[in-house]
Amino acid sequence: MIRSGLRNPHPGRHAAVWSGWILAFACADATATHSAFGPYISIQVYVDAAGQNITGDAANEPTMAINPLDPGNIVIAWRQFDSVQSSFRQGGWAHSQDGGSSWTFPGSLTPGQGRSNPVIDVDAQGNFYFQSLRFDEQGIYIEDIQVIKSTDGGRSWQEPVFAHGRGGDKGQLAVDRSGGIGDGHVYVNWRETGDDYCFTRSIDGGASFELPVGIPGNPSFGTMAVGPEGELYIAGRLEPSEWDEETQNRNHYRHIFSKSLDARDPDSIPTFTTRTVDIGGPAPLFNFRNNPNRYGPVGDVQVDVDRSNGPLRGNVYVLATVDPPGEDNLDIKFVRSSDGGETWSAPIRVNDDEPNKDSWQWFGMMGVAPNSRIDAVWYDTRDSGSYNVSRLYYAYSWDGGATWSKNVPVSQPFDTTIGYPHASQKMGDYSTLVSRRDGASVAYTATFNGEQDVYYLNVFPDCNENGVSDVLDIEQGRAGDADADHIPDSCETTPLAGDLDGDGDIDRLDIDLILAVRNQSASGPDDPRDIDKNGTIDALDARKLTLSCTRPRCAAE
Incomplete structure (x- = not known):
């Protein structure tokens, strides 16, 4: 068992204390661009030229990618509402050249065009790709799915390229950085109603996209990941054939997992296999019992792969918010596969709080670091006892997800039921995490300023509680690691x-x-x-x- 003796420097407090803390923090500085909790500092991304908060706006559904050739170069995009009174959203973006310490917000990618569900990824040469749904000129319905490329670190963007021209929803994007025959392929899939044609790819660096093909089960509200040999994985929900307006559990779907071994081959038409995966509970889309995201989903199904050269290389991991049995509302559950998704482990509960009717864990995010560590961050209400007040919690695993560290809070609490854009009434559909060797970068939405803003946060394993990543402590000689398990010896239970x-x-x-x-x-x-x-x-x-x-x-x- 890993770190069973790890101390929590910030134990839970009474709900009234948290509520007072939130109010005091919000009143202290209504335009704060930094929010600190211990060593973890959330830095606002959507700021003006002077680095100050832009009031009266809203931003959600942040997505992020890090340049593999220049880790200081990070790009974050989001749904941008210039006015909280309007439901018109555009594609906002910002770039950092100093590892997230400061951000430049140039404006929307295509000013005046309605965009939603943005997703960013990057290829091995450092070219960024932005995917989004594009609305018609009136901003009423989804007209197509487009991909836009940047070759200068996210400072500027090329003309949009049509990936799919018949509507769609919940577009996702992934880029192959495996170094194999599929390296540079750009994959796009989306939620499609009426047929299963929900996937396309580009084999020419995003210049054009092929005719769409089908995926059995049409996995929706999920994510994609490319394995170390160019394998393509998709995790999501299997939507019911009919929407039952009368059944309270109409939002409970099954989790499904799809993979393709030939999408990497430019000479083959991609094919997929799909299977159901048990993640320890039904897959809620909306939580109708005091939803912390009002009219929005409780988070996308996350999939990622170990791409290291170590013994866990090729392991596939899936993490999702599930509705567990009993009165406990939502949990973060995890499963792993060591055979490419053919078989799966028993579900593991990542959040370590006691089951409680006032506890919601939602908007789970997951990534796998180059040294095989798995990072997970999620929105959590355990400290407030109220569905509308969340904060971010963090946990990590060094053994392929078999055991997880003690959960630690990494942000101030915030009210997720305020600052909604007109008619949107949600915090978006997701947030994003990208794992690095020494920690993980998180792009998330919070309401520290009484409105929806996008923040960048660096989290890291810190079992000895010195405010520095354990990885750096060991590498720089501040902590010993006699058994080479990535955990400082002072944290070991033996x-x-x-x-x-x-x-x-x-x-x-x-x-x-x-x-x-x-x-x-x-x-x-x-x-x-x-x-x-x-x-x-x-x-x-x-x-x-x-x-x-x-x-x-x-x-x-």
Whole structure:
């Protein structure tokens, strides 16, 4: 079991305390562009030229990608409402060249055009691709799905390219960065009603798209991921054939998983197989019992793949918000497959709160880091006891999702039922997480300013609670990792043999504890100072312990 002894520096508090905190925070600065909670700082993305909040607007459904050639170059896009009084949305975007510390918001990608459901991804050469639904000139119905390309780090964008010209909904996009025969392929799928033709691809870098093909089950309200060998995976919901207006559970769908092994082949017409996946509960689309997202979904089904060169390479992971049995409202559940989706693990509950009728975990986000760590972030009401007040919580796994870290809050609380654009009445449909080696980047919507704004947040594993990523602590010698499991030894539940002072390291201080009593008899067969177990604590024990030092030259610092 990982980190069962990890401490939570911010235990839950009474709902009234949280409510007062929210009010005090909102009144302190109505135009704040940064919101800090411990070491985690949410930075507003949708800001004016002076870096200040733009009042009277709204923004939701943020999507994000990071340039693989320049990790400091991040692009975030969203549904942009210039006025909270209007339901007209455009494609807003911002770019950062300093790893998310500051943002440039140039405006909408195509001013005056209605756009929704944006999704961004990036190819191996650092070209960004923006997919969205485009509305007719009156902004009433979806006319087509378009993809727009940027070759300069998201600073400017080319002319839109039609990916699908017959409407559609909930478009998704993924780009192959596998280095194989499909490298650079741009994949688009969408929710289609009436037929199963819901997938297309571009094999020429987004310059054109092929005729659409079908996917059995037409997975909807989900995401796509490309595996290390160019395999294409899609996870989503299987929608019922009829919408039952009378049944309260009409929003409960099944989870499904589709894959294609030939979409990567430019000479083949893509084909897919689909199977049902048990993620530990029905797949709610809307939660009609005090929905924290009002008239919006509770989050997209997440899929991602381990692309490392380690032992978990190729593992496929699915995470989703489910409606568990009993009075508990919503949970974040996770399953994994080590055989390309043919078989799946038993469902694992990621959120570690006690089941409660006033607890909603929703808008789950997931990513897999290059070093195989799985990151998960979600909206959570556990601390407020109210469906309308959420905050972000974070957990991670180093063992392929078999066990998860203790959940930690990473944002201030905020009311998700305020700041709605006119007629929208929701926080959008999703938020986005992209895992990095030392942490994860999150793009999410919050109402810290009393309106919907988009924020960038860097989260990271920090089991020793020093405000620095455990990955960096280990790499830079601030923490030992004797068993090479990515977890600082000081966080392990099993004491490190030879760590006589219990600080999680073997260093000069431990050797000194032996030398201070050298040539004395051991207190018994289990005396940790008697390294060679010969019954005497002597210089030989000190020399042997030196070979186990976890710091260079056994340095104490």
